[in-house]
Amino acid sequence: MHKTRNDLAANTRKTVIEILNARLADLLDLQLALKHAHWNVKGPHFIALHEMFDAMTDSYDAHVDDMAERITALGGTAMGSVQAVGTATSLEPWPTDLSDGLKVVEALAARTAAAAKAVRKAIDETAEAGDADAADILTALSRQLDKNLWFLESHLQKG
Template sequence: MPTTRNSIHDNARKAAIAALSARMADAIDLGLAIKHAHWNVRGPQFIAVHEMLDTLRGEMDDHVDTMAERVSQLAGTPQGTLQGVSGATSLPAYPADAKGIEAHLTALADRYGAFANAVRKDIEAVGEAGDPTSADVLTQVSRGVDKALWFIEAHLPGNA
């Protein structure tokens, strides 16, 4: 690992880099799925869902950038290539043939939920490892994805 003048000890840095890198891969994967849904979704309220998904993609791109840059600050190497992300994401493959609003938003809600819950675990682990600043970065991501999950779930049956 390259050196840095940052005083966070090696074990904490390693734990933070591992968590941020894992969640960054998930977030890139999820960002691609969001755009796939933006392009393919059809049904009533099309324009509202289509436009909401573009907003969610923009927010996800911001999360990716914040986590990747934190990895670099810790002297890690954020992996942003398609091949790197493909090997590192923990999310299941997105259903490529989904068509309707409910199918797409259910698939996205499942993945947002898994991602949000993994981020929550990482906040605790990274904080305990000794890097409260990375835990704060993850907390910022958590705040955003919990809100996004609410927006998605509010469109689905059983949430009225």
């Protein structure tokens, strides 16, 4: 860890950096899956899904940046390379042969829900570690994930 005048205890910072890097990997993975879906989705709902997937990718940008910059503010290294993300992500690999609209929505809903579950746990873990700011960043991300899961699941639920 880099030296910092930040007054949080070193063990708090170490714990939080690890938690945030794990969730950062999930979100960068999810953003790439959304872009893949944006480019390759097919079917009668193409334009709605194509546009929704891009909006969802963008909806995570500020949250991802907040997480990464919290890591560096705490003296850590934000792990943003494809190789680091590929190793650290907890999400199931994206099925690159998928293109049918609703199947793509289902695959994205599963990964969004998995990322949201891990973020909810991370909120409690960072709060317990003593970093209310990291918990706050994760809480904002949690709201975004839940909202996007609602958007995705609304395509799958019966009216």
